[in-house]
Amino acid sequence: MRKELTETQKNILDFLIDQIKGKGIPPTLADIANYFGYANRATVQQHLQAIEKKGYIKKTPKLSRGIELTLEDKFFVPKPILGEVAAGNPLTIYPDAIDTVKLPTIAKMPQDSFLLRVKGDSLKDAYIFSGDIVIVNPNLEPKNGQIVVAILDDAAVVKRFYKKKNEIELVSENPEYKPIVIDKKYASFNVVGIVIGIYRSMDKRAG
Amino acid sequence: MRKELTETQKNILDFLIDQIKGKGIPPTLADIANYFGYANRATVQQHLQAIEKKGYIKKTPKLSRGIELTLEDKFFVPKPILGEVAAGNPLTIYPDAIDTVKLPTIAKMPQDSFLLRVKGDSLKDAYIFSGDIVIVNPNLEPKNGQIVVAILDDAAVVKRFYKKKNEIELVSENPEYKPIVIDKKYASFNVVGIVIGIYRSMDKRAG
DNA sequence: TAGATTACCATACAAAAGTATGGTATTTTT
DNA sequence: AAAAATACCATACTTTTGTATGGTAATCTA
Numbered sequence: 001m002r003k004e005l006t007e008t009q010k011n012i013l014d015f016l017i018d019q020i021k022g023k024g025i026p027p028t029l030a031d032i033a034n035y036f037g038y039a040n041r042a043t044v045q046q047h048l049q050a051i052e053k054k055g056y057i058k059k060t061p062k063l064s065r066g067i068e069l070t071l072e073d074k075f076f077v078p079k080p081i082l083g084e085v086a087a088g089n090p091l092t093i094y095p096d097a098i099d100t101v102k103l104p105t106i107a108k109m110p111q112d113s114f115l116l117r118v119k120g121d122s123l124k125d126a127y128i129f130s131g132d133i134v135i136v137n138p139n140l141e142p143k144n145g146q147i148v149v150a151i152l153d154d155a156a157v158v159k160r161f162y163k164k165k166n167e168i169e170l171v172s173e174n175p176e177y178k179p180i181v182i183d184k185k186y187a188s189f190n191v192v193g194i195v196i197g198i199y200r201s202m203d204k205r206a207g
Numbered sequence: 208m209r210k211e212l213t214e215t216q217k218n219i220l221d222f223l224i225d226q227i228k229g230k231g232i233p234p235t236l237a238d239i240a241n242y243f244g245y246a247n248r249a250t251v252q253q254h255l256q257a258i259e260k261k262g263y264i265k266k267t268p269k270l271s272r273g274i275e276l277t278l279e280d281k282f283f284v285p286k287p288i289l290g291e292v293a294a295g296n297p298l299t300i301y302p303d304a305i306d307t308v309k310l311p312t313i314a315k316m317p318q319d320s321f322l323l324r325v326k327g328d329s330l331k332d333a334y335i336f337s338g339d340i341v342i343v344n345p346n347l348e349p350k351n352g353q354i355v356v357a358i359l360d361d362a363a364v365v366k367r368f369y370k371k372k373n374e375i376e377l378v379s380e381n382p383e384y385k386p387i388v389i390d391k392k393y394a395s396f397n398v399v400g401i402v403i404g405i406y407r408s409m410d411k412r413a414g
Numbered sequence: 415t416a417g418a419t420t421a422c423c424a425t426a427c428a429a430a431a432g433t434a435t436g437g438t439a440t441t442t443t444t
Numbered sequence: 445a446a447a448a449a450t451a452c453c454a455t456a457c458t459t460t461t462g463t464a465t466g467g468t469a470a471t472c473t474a
Contacts, residue, residue: 245422421469
């Protein structure tokens with residue numbers, strides 16, 4: 001059994017988790033001191049020793065940023081879901097996060113990617129279902145056949161992308177939905193990004 | 208256009224990618240020097256400057272381990288798939304990696320997790336399909352209703368876990384497959400781990 | 415062939431980072 | 445009430461880390 005952390009220690013551990021899993025790199029003592037407004041690194045040092053003694057982290061002596069998390073249960077980091085995206089009919093995309101998922105492992109994404117939750121069933125033949133989280137990278141060039149997120153008149157859709165001579169076709173896997181054809185003069189059309197993966201947490205289906 | 212890297216620079220960049228995406232933390236100059244057998248950090252320093260000038264990394268001055276990758280295409284790290292796992296009928300699990308996936312983002316998993324590729328369709332009602340990669344954590348306690356990977360007579364299965372009074376039931380979503388009932392005296396049964404998530408790369412389906 | 419790039423070396427230094435030690439005040443536990 | 449743990453402070457010290465500078469040799473390029 002692990003000993004309980006104090007409030008301060010818990011705050012520091014949360015910061016560590018946030019940095020390590022979110023930002024990808026453990027902070028230095030100075031970073032932590034700075035974040036919490038401590039005047040000395042020694043204060044942080046002592047807290048870390050206490051946290052380590054209770055078994056929540058492991059430190060590598062003398063190594064800068066040598067902090068490792070040992071608590072697997074804590075390895076879930078809330079990530080913002082920026083909106084919902086229609087695999088079927090277009091839905092509104094929200095400017096701010098509408099929810100968060102707890103990504104495990106998956107915690108570390110390229111910083112330029114973001115997450116959207118899929119609503120609707122037009123991609124069910126591609127095995128993407130309502131509720132799945134798609135990982136979207138806005139900085140890759142869409143290639144034919146890839147699944148993209150696109151904006152059409154302030155609504156977002158997830159569909160397969162096909163570039164033709166003078167038009168772009170967005171195709172649903174599900175034949176119930178007709179392909180959307182966009183010619184070059186279509187103003188309010190924009191490819192938001194490419195779906196580089198999907199993730200589905202098993203937690204919610206359990207029990 | 209990015210300038211081409213020399214062989215040495217490429218090796219160093221590969222090491223950087225391996226460390227950053229695989230281990231989760233950028234190395235120090237000393238780490239790199241040590242790995243390549245350089246006597247001086249200055250040598251590494253110069254290579255990094257060259258690599259940065261060519262646009263493959265970004266360095267934050269004076270910050271320890273302040274190396275960032277800029278090359279998105281490289282953000283795919285090969286991860287070993289340790290075997291295939293039957294969602295339908297049991298299949299053999301291999302001791303060594305049988306393949307690798309390029310995990311994007313997802314690159315950073317808890318170190319104690321591993322990947323298995325699903326074969327078969329008995330979980331298709333849970334929306335897990337043949338070819339999907341399941342992320343398995345062997346260090347979590349299985350709870351009822353969670354999807355687990357279990358070993359039964361040297362074969363592995365992915366099924367829902369239900370612990371009852373004196374027996375454990377492994378249930379497929381697909382009614383075509385009957386539940387497997389294990390009583391306490393079943394010797395060669397072992398829960399390998401819990402499926403904490405599934406990942407599916409979109410790349411292969413594209414084009 | 416002169417100049418640039420590459421691939422290393424060495425020494426030197428400043429800043430960052432981790433550590434050690436000792437102190438004070440408050441709270442918690444025994 | 446005494447002991448222990450917590451939560452901070454300060455100063456001082458050692459390593460680690462990054463950087464600057466200069467040098468040598470080999471290769472590539474104009």
